Amino acid sequence: MTRPRLLDLIKPEVLNLTAYRAEETRPDLIKLDANESPFPLSEELRQALRDALDRVDVHRYPDAKADQLRAVLAARLQTAPEALVLGNGSDELIQLLLLATSAPGETVVAPAPTFSMYELIAKAQGLRFDGVPLGPRFEPDLPALIEAIERLRPKIIFLATPNNPTGGTFSEADIVKIMGVAPGLVVVDEAYGPYAGRTMLPHLVDQERLIILGSLSKIGLAGLRIGYLVAHPTLAVEVEKVRLPFNLNSFSQTAAVVLLNRHERIDANIREVVRERERLMDRLSAIPGVETFPSAANFILFRTMRSGDQVFDAVLGQGVLVRNLGSVPGLQNCLRVTVGTRAENDRFVEVLTKALR
Ligand SMILES: Cc1ncc(COP(=O)(O)O)c(C=O)c1O
Structure with missing residues (x-):
């Protein structure tokens, strides 16, 4: 009996795909790559969660x-x-x-x-x-x-x-x-x-x-x-x-x-990210060698005059993870930064400025 080779069992449409790749991360990095909210839950909300999860019937x-x-x-x-x-x-x-x-x-x-x-x-x-x-x-x-x-x-x-x-x-x-x-x-x-x-x-x-x-x-x-x-x-x-x-x-x-x-906290955090987005946009736009694009989201896309790959590596070397989009058609030398906390955004602007000097 002849049998197909292992990969012949996979649909050609799937063989031709490239898997979605999430950036690998480390706990010591400032993580600004995945458009997450930078705000962890308050201790009060964590307690409310513990109480509720304790009552879940896992069986x-x-x-x-x-x-x-x-x-x-x-x-x-x-x-x-x-x-x-x-x-x-x-x-x-x-x-x-x-x-x-x-x-x-x-x-x-x-x-x-x-x-x-x-x-x-x-x-x-x-x-x-x-x-x-x-x-x-x-x-x-x-x-x-x-x-x-x-x-x-x-x-x-x-x-x-x-x-x-x-x-x-x-x-x-x-x-x-x-x-x-x-x-x-x-x-x-x-x-x-x-x-x-x-x-x-x-x-x-x-x-x-x-x-x-x-x-x-x-x-x-x-x-x-x-x-x-x-x-x-x-x-x-x-x-x-x-x-x-x-x-x-x-x-x-x-x-x-x-x-x-208890959505008040969620809603307040959204407002804070919007304020930070505007501040980060102003600061990024003022860095020589950076072109920003308008954003109504919780991230900002920008293009660098220097090689985006080098800028990505330099920023990562200083402990900040952003998303490198340079391989996407039309996005050569483009990076995407998620809006973080005020301190994270300040640190990002500092390392990006240094990387472009
Ligand atoms: C535009 C858009 N839609 C949908 C999603 C999927 O989000 P999730 O599956 O986490 O709800 C994402 C995630 O990056 C997104 O950017």
């Missing part, structure tokens, strides 16, 4: 529908609980959405550069992915996007706003225009929405093709892995069919309910 499966968390999120988002699908991070929801909607050969469109998982997940499922270049300063290029939508007739369009890794936004008017020409679904990914102080949620009422993605990762709860999708309940029911029943574990559900019920 039972989690609540399959995460009803308590669903209710708390629905109240926060002012939406109906049945309009929500909850995911193990919003990453998982991107995967579920494509699984529920798109057949091999169908097309996914997004501006480029953008969050790399749209392309990776689409291609892994045998879909086509077309990135439509943003403008020279990474501003939206609406005519190009509309032309591509009319030509390619994508099943799904992903619009991250603010966009990762560029930080820019699509205006509400632009998104409405895109929804006007889209033959399929328009997914507005608001993972960084809280830092922009804007949401397309109110448009769900009259736009049944609109789907909003959100995440708790960027507002201080990255370790819990909780994302959500808000859609017309008719669509939400269909996406629910491909969700694995126990995708959110009991500890994460419990912790998120406790922390969202």
